[in-house]
Amino acid sequence: MTADPPALRARGLTKDFRGFRAVDGVDLTVAQGRVHALVGPNGAGKTTLFNLLTGFLPVTAGRIEVAGADVTGLAPEGFARRGVARSFQITSLFGQLTAREHVALALQSGSALAWQFWRSAKLMRRYDARAMELLDMVGLADLAETTADALAYGRKRALELALALALEPKVLLLDEPTAGMGLEDVDRTVALIAAVRQGRTVVMVEHNMSVVGALADRVTVLQAGRVLVEGAYDEVRADERVISAYLGE
Template identity: 55%
Template sequence: MTALSARGLIKEFRGFRATNQVDLDVQEGEIHAIIGPNGAGKTTLFNLLSGHLHPNAGEVQLYGERISQLPPEAIVRKGLSRSFQISSVFGSLSVLDNLLVALQSRSNLPGQFWRSDEALRQYEGRARELIDLVDLTPLTDRPAADLSHGEKRHLEIALTLTQDPRVLLLDEPTSGMGSEGVARVIRLVRQVAQGRTVVLVEHNMSVVAELAHRITVLQYGSVLASGSYDEVRRNPKVIEAYLGEEVA
């Protein structure tokens, strides 16, 4: 079954075409990587898939339902969540409280300003499960601002999981990490991919090789190639445009 698909996606900014007739098919249960040089259109494509941008032409479908013109919050409710390149945690809140705030967002609590903080505690069990899942249990009560870069990335993944997504988009989850942090993220992505579909933008080709079932390569806003890691790494156009000796 196709979980997420795009057909003919075009997005222009003042005459500049950031994505040009992009087609994408992500099958249910797979880890699908989107790669390409800087400026290839990867982030624009992610923004189109998640509703943070609307296309000038083309459409996006989630499990066969058109979502191209929906706002991001409606797309989240339909089962697609995403992380961002830039940290988006609440620095003044603890790891636990970050997750409590995210979990209650699906309820009517945000509009009930007269309720005490104790109303959030109904979500504490699930919050602690997610903290354990992303290996942050010793940091449960620590302010998010005090976390390392890698720890914040783990918290961000936990935040996306509060919405119980069927499809999870991860934007450069290993960016800025050393080898140890990268290895932890690889293990985490494998774990959170169990029972859901994952699409990731990633520059680290060793991460792509470890995780991706299929890869889509972008160049100048267009799809240059698509296939398995082995198929893509042997594609002469891809080697010339982006990969070179890195995956030889």
């Protein structure tokens, strides 16, 4: 019996910006069903790596595989088709649309033929029903008819997550899911990620180490574009190299 291929694997991943090497030969293996955190001081290359792993930036060198298939060089849509989705940014929310309309729209855009059936009331009802399920999952059922503009910050972040979930991802990438949140929203988001990880693989860039400790099975610490340490949270946290990397931030 052969083992399942990793959900996501990067080999020798490298990104240059006009001669500046932001990501430098990164190897990363994310097993299926795991939560894997990318951490590191500012400028370590986390965002760049995240963009490479979702096809938002082309690689300078290296290879990316999703469930064993080579996806290097594909556009974000190609990654999405293979089950990789990232949380949308708040900047991509349309202020005047309600939470339900946002999720229904994301469900439609994930379906190639959906636009042909735009007027099909049956299909729209199906999208609306699924949209409500997703909003319920992220704790927004009561706010389904609220426009994005009127949602508080933490609720907007929850809506972003619902939009990513609308793509039915096998691998969900989250870019700083708790950034800028107060304690209550952080706790709510941790519980939410713990729920949505069921049946999925999650890769997240996260600064808040208590969030990493609560959720991550594996942690990769980046520094100056390279992997400094990889391991379980407790190992990584106790590692002298990690402590000095953060002290030098």
